[in-house]
Amino acid sequence: MKRPSFFALLRFILVVKARLLFTGKNSDLLNLGRIVLVLLLIINGITIGIGYDYLIASPEIGINIDKLNISLQLMVIMTVVVSGYIPTIKPMSELFKPFYPVNNKYALILNHTVDLFRPVYIYTFISLLSFSIYSIGFSFVNLMVTLLWMYAAILTDNLVKTTIYKNLPQPYIAIALLSTIIFTIMAYFVTGLTIYQPTFLLQYVLAIVVIFVSFMALFIWSASGLEGRSPNQAVVSVNTTLKSFNTMLINLYFRRKTTVVILAIVPIIKVLILVYLYLFYYRVETGLGVTELFYSYLLMTPALIFTYIHNNLAGFFREVWLSHDLCNGDPRKLAKTYIITLLPAWIYDFTLSVFALYIIGLFAWKYIIFYITLTVIIYFLGMYASIYHPRFIDRFLSLDRMAGLKNNTSGLMSFYCGLIMLSLAIFIEMNFMLWYIPVAAILIGIFFYKSGNYSILKYEMYAELFRQRK
Amino acid sequence: MDIQSPALSLKSITKSYGDNMVLEGVDLQIETGSCYGLLGNNGAGKSTLINTIIDLTRADSGEVMVFGKKYSTSPLWIKSKIGVLPEQELLNSEFSGMEQLRFTGLLYGLEESDLLARIKALYNYFFDNENDLYKACGSYSTGMRKKLGLIAAVLHKPSMLILDEPFSGLDPLSSQAVIRFLKTYLTPERTILLSSHNLSHVEQAATHVGVLHNKKLAFSGLLSEFTVNGTNQVEQSMINLLKTDEKSTQELERLLS
Numbered sequence: 001m002k003r004p005s006f007f008a009l010l011r012f013i014l015v016v017k018a019r020l021l022f023t024g025k026n027s028d029l030l031n032l033g034r035i036v037l038v039l040l041l042i043i044n045g046i047t048i049g050i051g052y053d054y055l056i057a058s059p060e061i062g063i064n065i066d067k068l069n070i071s072l073q074l075m076v077i078m079t080v081v082v083s084g085y086i087p088t089i090k091p092m093s094e095l096f097k098p099f100y101p102v103n104n105k106y107a108l109i110l111n112h113t114v115d116l117f118r119p120v121y122i123y124t125f126i127s128l129l130s131f132s133i134y135s136i137g138f139s140f141v142n143l144m145v146t147l148l149w150m151y152a153a154i155l156t157d158n159l160v161k162t163t164i165y166k167n168l169p170q171p172y173i174a175i176a177l178l179s180t181i182i183f184t185i186m187a188y189f190v191t192g193l194t195i196y197q198p199t200f201l202l203q204y205v206l207a208i209v210v211i212f213v214s215f216m217a218l219f220i221w222s223a224s225g226l227e228g229r230s231p232n233q234a235v236v237s238v239n240t241t242l243k244s245f246n247t248m249l250i251n252l253y254f255r256r257k258t259t260v261v262i263l264a265i266v267p268i269i270k271v272l273i274l275v276y277l278y279l280f281y282y283r284v285e286t287g288l289g290v291t292e293l294f295y296s297y298l299l300m301t302p303a304l305i306f307t308y309i310h311n312n313l314a315g316f317f318r319e320v321w322l323s324h325d326l327c328n329g330d331p332r333k334l335a336k337t338y339i340i341t342l343l344p345a346w347i348y349d350f351t352l353s354v355f356a357l358y359i360i361g362l363f364a365w366k367y368i369i370f371y372i373t374l375t376v377i378i379y380f381l382g383m384y385a386s387i388y389h390p391r392f393i394d395r396f397l398s399l400d401r402m403a404g405l406k407n408n409t410s411g412l413m414s415f416y417c418g419l420i421m422l423s424l425a426i427f428i429e430m431n432f433m434l435w436y437i438p439v440a441a442i443l444i445g446i447f448f449y450k451s452g453n454y455s456i457l458k459y460e461m462y463a464e465l466f467r468q469r470k
Numbered sequence: 471m472d473i474q475s476p477a478l479s480l481k482s483i484t485k486s487y488g489d490n491m492v493l494e495g496v497d498l499q500i501e502t503g504s505c506y507g508l509l510g511n512n513g514a515g516k517s518t519l520i521n522t523i524i525d526l527t528r529a530d531s532g533e534v535m536v537f538g539k540k541y542s543t544s545p546l547w548i549k550s551k552i553g554v555l556p557e558q559e560l561l562n563s564e565f566s567g568m569e570q571l572r573f574t575g576l577l578y579g580l581e582e583s584d585l586l587a588r589i590k591a592l593y594n595y596f597f598d599n600e601n602d603l604y605k606a607c608g609s610y611s612t613g614m615r616k617k618l619g620l621i622a623a624v625l626h627k628p629s630m631l632i633l634d635e636p637f638s639g640l641d642p643l644s645s646q647a648v649i650r651f652l653k654t655y656l657t658p659e660r661t662i663l664l665s666s667h668n669l670s671h672v673e674q675a676a677t678h679v680g681v682l683h684n685k686k687l688a689f690s691g692l693l694s695e696f697t698v699n700g701t702n703q704v705e706q707s708m709i710n711l712l713k714t715d716e717k718s719t720q721e722l723e724r725l726l727s
Contacts, residue, residue, distance in 0.1 A: 004576050012576060016569050024564060025606065095562060099524045100577045101549035 004102070006110060013095065014115050042130045253344060333423045475538030477502045477630050477661035478523065485518055492518045494685035497530070500678070502629075503658040507676030507693075508665040514682040515559050516665040520634045523663070524554050536630065550578065555626030557635055560619045563608030567593075567618050570607055571625065578626035579605035585625070592621045596647060598718030620648065624655065631655065633664040637671045649675045673697070 020026065095114070096107040272415060357363040480498040484491070492515040494542075510516045521527040523534060525541045534541060536548045561570050568589065575585035587637075595605055596617040602610075610618065616639050623631060624705045631652075637645045652675045656662055666672050672679065673693070680690040689696060 004579055009573075009576055012573060016565060016573075020564055025608070095573070096577070097554075097556070097560060099527050099549055099552070099554040099556070100578055101546045162577075385516065 006106070009110060010113055014112075014117060017114075034124060038126055042126060046130050046133075267352055345388050473675065475535070476500060477504075477537060478663065479533075479535040479538075480519075480523070481533040483519070483522055483529045485515070485522060485527065485529050485536070486645070491685055493529070494684075495689055496685075498680060498687060498690060500661060500663060500716070502661050503638055504677045505662040505664070505675055507672035507679045508663065508682065509669065509672060509679055510665075512667075515685060516682055517634055520557070520632060520663070520665055524556070525549075526556070527557035550626070551628055552630045552632055553623035553626065555616070555619045555623045555631075555633040555636055559575075559611070560622065561607040561615055562607065565607050566605060567603045567607055567610070569649065570618065574622040575625050580626060584709050588625055589621070592624065595651065596621060596644070606608050613641060613644055616640055616650075617644060620651075629659065630661045630663065633662070635666055636664055637668050642690055645671055695700060 021031070096102050100107075134297065354363065354368070355373065357367060476499045478498065478500040480496055483493050483496040483498075485493040496519065508516050518527060522529045523536075525534070525545065537551060539548055541548060562573075565573065571589045571593075572585060575589070580588070589603075593600070597603070597614070602614065607615065607618065616636065620633070623633070632640060636648055640648065649671060652662055652664075652721065656677075662675075664672070664675065676693055679693050679696050680693060681688045681696075
């Protein structure tokens with residue numbers, strides 16, 4: 001049999017994807033939404049860029065910091081955040097059915113390649129680029145650095161998810177880890193050569209960033225490495241571990257290895273952010289600026305942590321859903337499940353965040369309000385959205401789906417939440433000039449207020465196993 | 471291909487989902503040139519058995535050999551020799567019918583010109599409106615999806631065709647078209663394995679039948695050995711074999727009156 005050409009298949013798939021952009025279901029409306037979203041991303045990037053330049057140019061700042069260096073640090077954080085907001089353990093392009101005569105590795109590589117053309121990456125790149133251009137002036141090096149970071153984040157993200165879903169051996173994760181670290185070093189090496197400050201870089205930034213990224217990769221690695229159960233095993237565990245809410249909680253927080261690992265790493269992440277914040281704060285020798293605010297929000301924002309916990313919990317909740325007959329669609333049961341299982345994680349994360357901010361001297365009541373408002377909005381809107389479909393957790397924090405701008409209530413809700421979060425952050429700083437975000441949210445909401453179009457294959461698989469088990 | 475080997479050979483296949491054993495020591499041999507109809511009640515394990523045969527599910531124990539080869543040693547060779555219509559979704563909902571078939575053809579290494587000719591011929595046999603070929607698969611009815619899946623399965627002219635519930639969702643005319651197609655497709659070099667609830671369809675298409683019951687093959691052999699003279703032969707034979715007790719309708723009559 002003639003082996004299908006990689007590029008022939010890739011070309012074929014990309015042509016179909018391109019056609020779908022213009023002739024797919026609701027493509028006119030979706031394209032309008034995409035344009036609005038891209039405009040928003042550009043405006044957002046420009047706003048942050050100009051604001052950042054203003055901060056750096058401020059005479060109040062006595063220390064000379066290279067703008068490129070700082071912007072790069074911001075990009076690191078932004079990329080990490082963006083990457084963290086794509087949490088679903090869902091299959092990527094699943095174009096190759098298992099019974100096709102295609103080598104698994106070949107299919108894996110092609111799926112990866114196809115996935116690089118996902119809109120979320122393009123949107124991320126646009127946002128980073130517009131920030132980069134308007135903060136420090138466009139340069140080839142800056143563009144290359146941005147691309148390097150994007151590539152590292154995408155590769156890591158894809159490999160980790162593939163490893164989780166396909167239950168592949170650990171070398172793929174090792175590649176992700178190595179690539180992240182190598183690209184970190186490369187990016188800073190390029191920057192260091194450009195700005196002729198190698199000593200400074202080696203002493204401070206490089207070490208911190210490498211540690212930060214390594215921990216991030218280790219964190220993902222640990223979490224994903226342990227999440228290797230097959231669907232059958234997952235269903236078997238329903239029988240053995242989930243007898244009641246109490247046993248569910250005990251299993252989730254003490255016996256489920258992934259959760260234990262994540263919860264153990266949460267303080268490390270908080271401390272790393274704290275160290276990063278402290279060093280920056282110390283070096284800038286100024287009051288609260290945009291960057292400090294950004295880090296503070298990161299510290300007080302449970303989303304990053306919770307996306308990973310949710311990553312872990314997705315399978316867990318499916319089991320809960322099945323084992324407790326939540327398929328009946330009882331919202332009260334659902335709410336109870338949510339609250340009981342998430343409350344300890346909330347308290348845990350909140351305590352750590354407040355403690356960290358208190359140490360650094362940035363604690364303020366507005367952050368508490370910010371945190372509470374954020375969590376309430378995100379989780380209750382998520383619960384509301386999830387009532388309509390059992391795959392709620394998979395979906396409701398999935399920016400990935402949202403970025404694809406498919407009709408998806410949960411994705412839409414998560415997008416709303418993101419925008420509301422930003423609006424709140426801006427509102428706290430009383431910068432009314434930036435109220436375009438909620439306005440845009442309403443506009444996009446009008447465009448996409450439609451549910452349905454869910455891919456339910458995975459749920460169906462679980463349901464079938466559940467029925468067979470019965 | 472090893473002509474001497476049976477098309478399919480299963481030895482002591484056992485499969486469980488947790489505590490629930492679905493297949494227990496199933497042995498089966500299907501000779502080349504036969505059309506084997508796999509029958510059984512709901513939940514008898516037909517789909518599990520077929521999924522095991524196409525390597526979607528790994529058996530807990532036992533051995534699957536297709537044309538004398540194992541998946542562990544020759545997975546791509548076996549997959550290139552079989553065509554599959556699975557029970558679960560095969561089509562990419564965003565692809566058009568034509569795109570789906572071209573994509574499948576590419577994966578089997580078919581030449582573009584040959585591929586298009588086959589698609590046209592097969593499509594025109596199963597469908598009336600050619601415009602539907604260019605619509606998104608997601609908009610297809612269940613029957614249309616089933617027929618398109620069947621076309622995708624036979625595009626590369628596989629030596630063994632494995633069809634899981636090929637008649638479900640099909641109207642009577644389409645079912646007859648599928649039966650005629652299967653009879654035409656079956657040659658001494660080819661083998662067909664199909665599972666179905668519809669006994670009359672199996673009766674028309676199959677040369678051999680197997681009945682899964684209580685996790686095992688309760689019968690496996692020639693159709694003529696299984697049936698008795700008269701109408702609804704397979705159905706009556708199934709009832710005889712499985713000895714289904716007729717449940718009393720007395721309580722129902724009282725409730726419904």
